[in-house]
Amino acid sequence: xxxxxxxxxxxxxxxxxxxxAIGGLPMAALAHGAHIQARTAxxxxxxxxxxSGEPMAEATVQVFAPDDPQTPVYTGLTDAxxxxxxxxxxxxxxxxxVRQAGHGDIAVVPVESEGAIASTFTNDAGLxxxxxxxxxxxxxxxxxxxxxxxxxxxxxxxxx
Amino acid sequence: xxxxxxxxxxxxxxxxxxxxxxxxxxATTDTDPxxxxxxxxxxxxxxxxxxxxxxxxxxxxxxxxxxxVTKDGWQVDFDHVYVTLTDITAYQTxxxxxxxxxxxxxATETVVxxxxxxxxxxxxxxxxxxxxxxxxxAPAGRYNAFSWQMxxxxxGPAAGQTIWMQGTAAKEGETIAFVMKLDPELAYVxxxxxxxxxxxxxxxxxxxxxxxxxxxxxxxxxxxxxxxxDINTGALGFDPLAAIANGNTLDVDxxxxxxxxxxxxxxxxxxxxxxxxxxxEGHCEETQLVDS
Numbered sequence: 001x002x003x004x005x006x007x008x009x010x011x012x013x014x015x016x017x018x019x020x021a022i023g024g025l026p027m028a029a030l031a032h033g034a035h036i037q038a039r040t041a042x043x044x045x046x047x048x049x050x051x052s053g054e055p056m057a058e059a060t061v062q063v064f065a066p067d068d069p070q071t072p073v074y075t076g077l078t079d080a081x082x083x084x085x086x087x088x089x090x091x092x093x094x095x096x097x098v099r100q101a102g103h104g105d106i107a108v109v110p111v112e113s114e115g116a117i118a119s120t121f122t123n124d125a126g127l128x129x130x131x132x133x134x135x136x137x138x139x140x141x142x143x144x145x146x147x148x149x150x151x152x153x154x155x156x157x158x159x160x
Numbered sequence: 161x162x163x164x165x166x167x168x169x170x171x172x173x174x175x176x177x178x179x180x181x182x183x184x185x186x187a188t189t190d191t192d193p194x195x196x197x198x199x200x201x202x203x204x205x206x207x208x209x210x211x212x213x214x215x216x217x218x219x220x221x222x223x224x225x226x227x228x229v230t231k232d233g234w235q236v237d238f239d240h241v242y243v244t245l246t247d248i249t250a251y252q253t254x255x256x257x258x259x260x261x262x263x264x265x266x267a268t269e270t271v272v273x274x275x276x277x278x279x280x281x282x283x284x285x286x287x288x289x290x291x292x293x294x295x296x297x298a299p300a301g302r303y304n305a306f307s308w309q310m311x312x313x314x315x316g317p318a319a320g321q322t323i324w325m326q327g328t329a330a331k332e333g334e335t336i337a338f339v340m341k342l343d344p345e346l347a348y349v350x351x352x353x354x355x356x357x358x359x360x361x362x363x364x365x366x367x368x369x370x371x372x373x374x375x376x377x378x379x380x381x382x383x384x385x386x387x388x389x390d391i392n393t394g395a396l397g398f399d400p401l402a403a404i405a406n407g408n409t410l411d412v413d414x415x416x417x418x419x420x421x422x423x424x425x426x427x428x429x430x431x432x433x434x435x436x437x438x439x440x441e442g443h444c445e446e447t448q449l450v451d452s
């Protein structure tokens with residue numbers, strides 16, 4: 001596990017968490033009341049594509065926090081565009097497993113103290129120019145978005 | 161004064177997440193085989209945080225254990241699928257090695273099993289566990305990269321062959337008993353295991369697995385997948401092999417395959433072999449293909 005960011009960023013992160021905590025306090029303790037509370041948090045959007053550029057729609061996603069590589073903290077499916085959004089709640093290396101019909105990959109995404117992807121992170125090695133452009137576009141557009149590419153062999157048959 | 165300071169700090173704390181999120185696109189609400197030489201495993205570096213038992217397994221998946229229908233309609237069932245592994249290496253890498261991007265794993269810890277081991281991927285019944293290759297004592301830690309080489313077996317039932325497949329193929333009342341003997345030298349370098357569970361996470365005094373997974377559907381195709389799926393468009397299938405069978409028997413080695421298949425079919429076969437090795441569902445980088 002790695003920790004990214006300076007002490008200042010760490011302090012900002014703590015302040016942010018404190019703000020979230022403040023925002024999350026119930027405004028009043030009402031007996032038998034149902035409460036729906038909204039809060040904002042830094043989200044990370046994963047764009048999962050096959051190496052052909054085709055989105056991995058409805059692929060199985062598991063997200064592992066830096067402190068527990070065994071138990072996923074988030075699970076779900078990518079949407080029709082191959083996207084999946086989750087909230088990294090701590091700095092460190094977040095592992096994202098994307099699988100579909102017998103093939104997949106695990107990407108390690110370093111998250112800095114304020115929840116953004118580490119500026120040193122690149123995941124475009126070995127990609128075509130088109131794919132590199134898509135990665136850059138995703139990061140520029142989303143700030144915290146990232147595009148991941150996966151091999152396409154045997155995508156329609158699950159292995160045991 | 162104290163109240164003003166408190167109000168100011170509260171306002172900053174409340175506003176900060178919004179400032180930090182200014183460029184965020186979205187926000188969410190909560191929501192043993194036949195060991196063929198003396199054991200020679202060795203490990204590098206002393207175990208700083210204790211040791212555990214690291215078990216290496218080989219898996220031919222249900223395609224080998226249960227049989228399957230090829231892309232061209234042959235029901236293939238295996239009696240034996242011998243594969244010979246050597247120089248098996250488990251790595252703790254930092255940064256994590258990604259086989260999709262290639263390169264060399266940057267290891268902080270390495271465990272090497274240098275002996276050559278032949279296993280039968282078809283051993284056991286339909287629900288058999290992946291086949292044990294070797295267990296070794298290893299330093300605790302995250303083994304997130306894995307490599308192995310494949311070479312002709314020095315002895316045993318598959319002597320002289322890297323991959324020995326024996327079984328039957330049946331289609332429309334015809335049954336062919338086949339033996340395919342392949343002797344290329346192969347090498348795979350892989351990242352983290354991808355599957356239903358994580359592997360290679362070794363705690364002190366505990367056990368962990370790593371798995372060399374072989375996808376034989378890449379060779380024969382998959383009758384359950386669409387004809388235009390990559391798994392089938394890139395596969396050899398069994399029709400070309402049935403065409404060179406001697407009656408109801410096919411017993412071929414690489415030389416016979418090269419001589420009897422068309423050049424295109426042989427090249428397809430040679431192109432598929434480097435893609436057989438995986439770590440679960442995760443791809444590996446093939447770094448060597450030598451036709452012995």
